Amino acid sequence: MAPLSFRLRLFLAFSLLWLLFLVGALYLAGRSVERALRGHLEATLLEDAKRAAEAYRRGQTGALLTTGGIYLHLYAEDGEPLVLTQEAHRLPPEVLKEAGPIPKAIWRKGFAAAMVRTPLGLLALTQDTAPIDLAQRALRQALLEAFFLLFPLGMALVYLTARLTARPLEEAAREIARRNPERLDPVPLNLPKDEFGRMVEAVNSLLFALKEAKEKERAFLAEASHELRTPLTVLLGHLDRLSRNPQDPEALATARATAERMRRLVEDLLSLARGEAERTLNPHIVDLRALAEEAAREHGVAFQGEALEVLGDPDRLLQMLRNLIANAVRAAGKEGVWVRLRRDGEEALLEVEDRGPGIPEDFLPHLFERFARGPGGGTGLGLAIAQAIAKAHGGRITAESRPGRTLFRVHLPLLEEEV
Structure with a gap:
């Protein structure tokens, strides 16, 4: 099965959110209207029952005739009906036992009632819930019609939103697809910082x-x-x-x-x-002064230093020294290069100094990068390989330069017995 496109996934996600929102909103609207209608009916019955009970206590029975679909019932203490104006709204004795001096509302199938205890007996006011049921059915029908109207409209808006949202990505994908090893120019898209x-x-x-x-x-x-x-x-x-x-x-x-x-x-x-400068080491105890003297002699440059030993690969270390000295000779000539070796704490410090024109300041951060070629020429490999060899031996090479003086410092850890 082929994976879905980003636009289709976005459309389906938005559609599901819209469906959940719409169903939730319509459900809550229906429930809110139902609670409002039932609450209004219940409040009306309770208020009428309260006034009727008060009238009974005052002996104003003639004022208890009700209109507007509200029915008045009077029961004896044992639940026997004394006045029953609507047979369908008759309440059973076990329900009437719950009546007290404060009006109480109950809901039965087809009607609602408010009960209250009076000096004449148990008074119950009832009203049909058919109007509420009709209103609820009409509301459900309206909400259903609204759903079938709003859902496709919302789906169309969701589709447009998904299309507009995915368009920059699709344009970027098309532009990126046009790139190849022969065409590496930037993707020409003006987009916000999102x-x-x-x-x-x-x-x-x-x-x-x-x-x-x-x-x-x-x-x-x-x-x-x-x-x-x-x-x-x-x-x-x-x-x-x-x-x-x-x-x-x-x-x-x-x-x-x-x-x-x-x-x-x-x-x-x-x-x-192959990255062999970092991997193919054959460590021995190396007389660093002898190596430095050999490399300096090969290039005809001045050397001075003390006897120091390090643990390393003599061939790789000699290659590192040759690269550094050759780089200096290329910049300043044999007469303008000095090689020095001394102890610096727990490290051997080898310095290669030349009196050449110096290294441009903007090129110094890239000096040890592969293929980096300074104004002095070369292949752009020597210093990169020298740094790799130094790091493979647990050391490092640093450089500082100004017009007329360039200094490379090689730091290598000494043998433990040398420290």
């Missing part, structure tokens, strides 16, 4: 994020292609040179260095794609 409006805003935010991610991916692929094309060209050239002169050590060293550069770039790409 549930539908917030939903469309959320979808537009998602479309904007997807579009931005796609643009970053396109830029990254272009940059990665460029980064791979250059060393491939160099590598092919040196391989061709080696094919002509196999004993050329310079060409062989350059080819190896170029191949290593390509290998690192491919490893960065794989680490980013």
Whole structure:
């Protein structure tokens, strides 16, 4: 069975509410009119019985003749009728026993009565309830006609309400359905800040994020292609040179260095794609100073620091250091970069400082995001992978920058015996 549409569910819900409201309102109206008629009749009988009893006490029996459909009955104490003006309204003795000095109303089939005890006997005033029954039947007929008139009218209004309510959602659904990987522009709907409006805003935010991610991916692929094309060209050239002169050590060293550069770039790409920087750790006791010296020596930058040990994966930590130092060298050159290592409480603090142009202030919050590429170029992977490696080791990387000075700080927990 196919699920019901939102508009149909809304229509059925409103229709049920309208039906319950209409039935409840008509029922309460009928009951209110019935109570009003019965209450008026009862009050009239009680008032007449009170006046009649008072007249009996004063001996004014001649004033007890009634008109307007009210019948007067007088009974002895044992319930025997003394005056019975309407045989159909005769009350049984067990009912008459309930009469007292204060008038009391009772309802019997076809009539209502008010009883009161007087010096002459038990007085009962009765009146037919046929007019009330007729009025109730007429009222029920009118209410039934009103129901058959109002219910379809209300259903039509409910349908229009459901249609108008669902229209913005249907328009939004049509617009969203038109979106695809090649069309990620925002949904052009002007809606108030209600549930539908917030939903469309959320979808537009998602479309904007997807579009931005796609643009970053396109830029990254272009940059990665460029980064791979250059060393491939160099590598092919040196391989061709080696094919002509196999004993050329310079060409062989350059080819190896170029191949290593390509290998690192491919490893960065794989680490980013698979999330290996966070998962594939092989922890050992690592001499952090030795790693930092090795990374600094590879890039020809200055280093100073004390001997500190951490628990971690030496290959991943070396990759993190290489990424940070390479980023600094690209910004300031070898002469403008310093690497320092020292203890900071229970942590090892590794600092990579450069005298480059600095990082724009608006770019700093996005510095460690994947595919984020600053003005210095690069693939947008190195810093993201470095941060992932630091977090995988229980640490973190922070950065501060101003024109002429940029400082990256790597915080890593020391071994317990080092603390």
